[in-house]
Amino acid sequence: xxxxxxxxxxxxxxxxxxxxxxxxxxxxxxxxxxxxxxxxxxxxxxxxxxxxxxxxxxxxxxxxxxxxxxx
Amino acid sequence: xxxxxxxxxxxxxxxxxxxxxxxxxxxxxxxxxxxxxxxxxxxxxxxxxxxxxxxxxxxxxxxxxxxxxxxxxxxxxxxxxxxxxxxxxxxxxxxxxxxxxxxxxxxxxxxxxxxxxxxxxxxxxxxxxxxxxxxxxxxxxxxxxxxxxxxxxxxxxxxxxxxxxxxxxxxxxxxxxxxxxxxxxxxxxxxxxxxx
Numbered sequence: 001x002x003x004x005x006x007x008x009x010x011x012x013x014x015x016x017x018x019x020x021x022x023x024x025x026x027x028x029x030x031x032x033x034x035x036x037x038x039x040x041x042x043x044x045x046x047x048x049x050x051x052x053x054x055x056x057x058x059x060x061x062x063x064x065x066x067x068x069x070x071x
Numbered sequence: 072x073x074x075x076x077x078x079x080x081x082x083x084x085x086x087x088x089x090x091x092x093x094x095x096x097x098x099x100x101x102x103x104x105x106x107x108x109x110x111x112x113x114x115x116x117x118x119x120x121x122x123x124x125x126x127x128x129x130x131x132x133x134x135x136x137x138x139x140x141x142x143x144x145x146x147x148x149x150x151x152x153x154x155x156x157x158x159x160x161x162x163x164x165x166x167x168x169x170x171x172x173x174x175x176x177x178x179x180x181x182x183x184x185x186x187x188x189x190x191x192x193x194x195x196x197x198x199x200x201x202x203x204x205x206x207x208x209x210x211x212x213x214x215x216x217x218x219x220x221x222x223x224x225x226x227x228x229x230x231x232x233x234x235x236x237x238x239x240x241x242x243x244x245x246x247x248x249x250x251x252x253x254x255x256x257x258x259x260x261x262x263x264x265x266x267x
Contacts, residue, residue: 008178010177013246016249017246020241021227041179043182043183043185044253046186047253051253054189055202055221058202059097059133059137060133065093066090069089
């Protein structure tokens with residue numbers, strides 16, 4: 001394991017942070033390298049992004065449901 | 072002169088009132104206290120009605136209402152800031168940070184599953200019920216920070232400022248929330264479906 005690599009555990013943390021702030025250059029490169037090599041972490045990453053989308057749709061659908069119930 | 076009331080009349084009193092339930096749900100996630108949540112929703116609806124002429128129709132009603140709710144919740148949270156800052160990071164489930172998901176070398180102990188095309192779930196009402204139950208299962212302060220970020224759309228700087236939590240701890244709590252939700256959805260939705 002070289003110092004240029006991050007573990008899956010670290011990659012999961014950095015991947016979450018990427019949704020909240022702009023990553024530094026080093027973090028970005030490390031994450032990208034790790035994702036290129038690790039299918040498991042690509043899945044986690046896809047799940048994070050899906051979760052964000054699901055939350056936004058959930059808020060939207062709650063409001064739509066309100067409106068529908070009024071009709 | 073534009074007549075701002077025109078765009079507003081479409082969703083006045085009754086329409087706003089109709090969103091009480093959604094707003095309450097969002098407020099509950101963040102406050103976890105029915106009386107407090109009812110209060111902020113009431114204040115939000117009042118403010119929305121009083122400020123109806125300021126609504127330009129450019130933002131969606133959703134954005135407009137959640138924007139007001141956000142400020143009311145922040146006011147409420149400010150009152151209990153010290154409690155959050157000290158509690159949050161020591162909350163249930165902390166300490167391990169999902170260590171068991173990884174082996175001693177930090178690799179996935181079990182390969183995360185492939186959700187395929189998860190977007191199809193978004194068309195199903197049942198999926199959102201599962202998502203809600205998963206959110207209810209989050210520890211209080213974890214849920215609160217997650218809701219501020221994903222429902223209210225606050226950035227982490229704003230969340231830190233309002234809750235007194237450090238940026239690092241905020242990142243930790245968001246990571247915990249996402250991981251817990253990932254696992255919960257995996258088990259209650261995606262896992263169940265692939266087994267079938």
